[in-house]
Amino acid sequence: MASFYVTTPIYYASGEPHLGHAYTTILGDVIARYRRQSGDSVLFLTGTDEHGQKIQEAAGVQGMSPLELCDLMAGRFAAAWEELGISHDRFIRTTEPEHAGVVRALLERLRDNGHIYEAEYAGWYSVGQERYFTEKEIGPERVDPIAGGPVQRIREKNYFFRMSSFQERLIGQIEENPDWIVPSGRRNEVLGFLSQPLADLSISRPRSRIHWGVPIPWDRDQVTYVWVDALTNYVTASGAIDPDAPPARRGFGNPLPEGPPARWPADLHLIGKDILTTHAVYWPTLLMGADLPLPRRILAHGWWVVDDAKMSKSIGNVVDPLELGRIYGADALRWYLMSEMATGHDASYTPERFLVRYNQLANILGNLAHRAISMVIRYRGGAVPDAPADRLAERREEALAGYHRGFERHRLHEAFGAAMGLARDANAFVEETEPWKLARESGSDAELDAVLATLVHTLAVLAAIFAPVVPQRAEELASRLGLPRIPAFAELPAVEVGGLPVAAKGPLFPRIETD
Numbered sequence: 001m002a003s004f005y006v007t008t009p010i011y012y013a014s015g016e017p018h019l020g021h022a023y024t025t026i027l028g029d030v031i032a033r034y035r036r037q038s039g040d041s042v043l044f045l046t047g048t049d050e051h052g053q054k055i056q057e058a059a060g061v062q063g064m065s066p067l068e069l070c071d072l073m074a075g076r077f078a079a080a081w082e083e084l085g086i087s088h089d090r091f092i093r094t095t096e097p098e099h100a101g102v103v104r105a106l107l108e109r110l111r112d113n114g115h116i117y118e119a120e121y122a123g124w125y126s127v128g129q130e131r132y133f134t135e136k137e138i139g140p141e142r143v144d145p146i147a148g149g150p151v152q153r154i155r156e157k158n159y160f161f162r163m164s165s166f167q168e169r170l171i172g173q174i175e176e177n178p179d180w181i182v183p184s185g186r187r188n189e190v191l192g193f194l195s196q197p198l199a200d201l202s203i204s205r206p207r208s209r210i211h212w213g214v215p216i217p218w219d220r221d222q223v224t225y226v227w228v229d230a231l232t233n234y235v236t237a238s239g240a241i242d243p244d245a246p247p248a249r250r251g252f253g254n255p256l257p258e259g260p261p262a263r264w265p266a267d268l269h270l271i272g273k274d275i276l277t278t279h280a281v282y283w284p285t286l287l288m289g290a291d292l293p294l295p296r297r298i299l300a301h302g303w304w305v306v307d308d309a310k311m312s313k314s315i316g317n318v319v320d321p322l323e324l325g326r327i328y329g330a331d332a333l334r335w336y337l338m339s340e341m342a343t344g345h346d347a348s349y350t351p352e353r354f355l356v357r358y359n360q361l362a363n364i365l366g367n368l369a370h371r372a373i374s375m376v377i378r379y380r381g382g383a384v385p386d387a388p389a390d391r392l393a394e395r396r397e398e399a400l401a402g403y404h405r406g407f408e409r410h411r412l413h414e415a416f417g418a419a420m421g422l423a424r425d426a427n428a429f430v431e432e433t434e435p436w437k438l439a440r441e442s443g444s445d446a447e448l449d450a451v452l453a454t455l456v457h458t459l460a461v462l463a464a465i466f467a468p469v470v471p472q473r474a475e476e477l478a479s480r481l482g483l484p485r486i487p488a489f490a491e492l493p494a495v496e497v498g499g500l501p502v503a504a505k506g507p508l509f510p511r512i513e514t515d
């Protein structure tokens, strides 16, 4: 059994979950479910980012302690993921004591390796992004280049990580591994960034200014820079580092030592394009400095925009994923997000497109299920005939190949396009074979049996390939077909449908009334 470790970013515990967070988390969930159905042992991690200036200030504004705010918001995120059918194996919070231990162990390792020094620093800081930007990046307007928020001039003593000394190694890593950062546009963006000399990374803040963080182990007057703290969550959750062990046995060094089966390195980090530099530059160089293996892949997706504008509280155009989920069902939202966005590119949220996507589920997949099940009941008393189900065999194979190719290439919209294509063709097969005519003709019994068995077999395949994206409805479909459970991908070619007791219920995807 192969092992697969996939992560989402950990979300700031200062704001409510919105459509953008929901997108990355659903993307992670769909990939995790796909891998489980492929037979892999999956670790799917999500969580909340709870330290730093942003949280400290947000708590102050709301008259709470930082931890009170984090407890509240971590609960909101966890509840949101529950509502949206997210199947994470672990929800990490960076305020967990175990995590602080791993952060300290990582910093000590970097220091022991000679990669840390102390210096006075002056620069432009964005609390919104929790990052310094250069004079050039903030431009004459002096705003953070990612969200346009304010920046502040800061001069203080910091500890620095010699990130600059890893520039060549990082460029080599990217050049030798074309699929390390996907899609390729994002890879080029990072290479472009690396064509300029790489600066060192400030990894601490004076406690007098920011107290909400992990203290630097050798200097109690400084706390760890929140991005160093946050990125380390991926290692904490992997179980690769034991902060309580003596330094020589903590789990650094490549290859990892014997011990409990650690999940490091991650197979896939999912991120939005806004946090590409932190994940594709800061994180890998920190790992190099600590002698830890690099993640196997970084997938940076685009942004959901509304009327061409980024969703933001100040514009007031933030889409609430939970409201959509409550009205149309979590599965409808999941399908919309996965089928509508070309993985890697920006997409525009509109209620009209949501409806178009929903209607695909209702009119193509739902309709096929309804027709097939009703006919098995009407013509065969509700038991699927034991007959060859091979009429659409080639079409099924072709769709499965397209589906798996979509996942391999991280183009999930294509994978689900292939899945919907199969449902569409199965509907066309019903039109062509006209089972209602076969039912009236004498001598067509065997033919009708084969048509019905073919339809049910195809629906079993559809239940399996739609399950990662619409898990609840796919479960329901499998149960209406009389299947004991959703088949694993490997079982598909040989699913036995003869004799299955089908059951009719209301529409799988009820029609939405709209004004």
Ligand code: MSP
Pocket (backbone or CB within 6 Å): 008, 009, 010, 011, 012, 019, 020, 021, 023, 024, 049, 230, 231, 232, 233, 270, 271, 272, 273, 274, 275, 302, 303, 304, 305, 310, 311
């Ligand atoms: N806490 C950091 C991440 C630390 S990871 C070690 C952070 N948090 S965040 O709450 O701002 O979430 C950012 C992530 O949310 C983005 O990378 C992206 O995955 C998702 N999205 C936020 N807005 C988005 C859109 N409008 N569209 C799509 N996804 C976006 O950054």
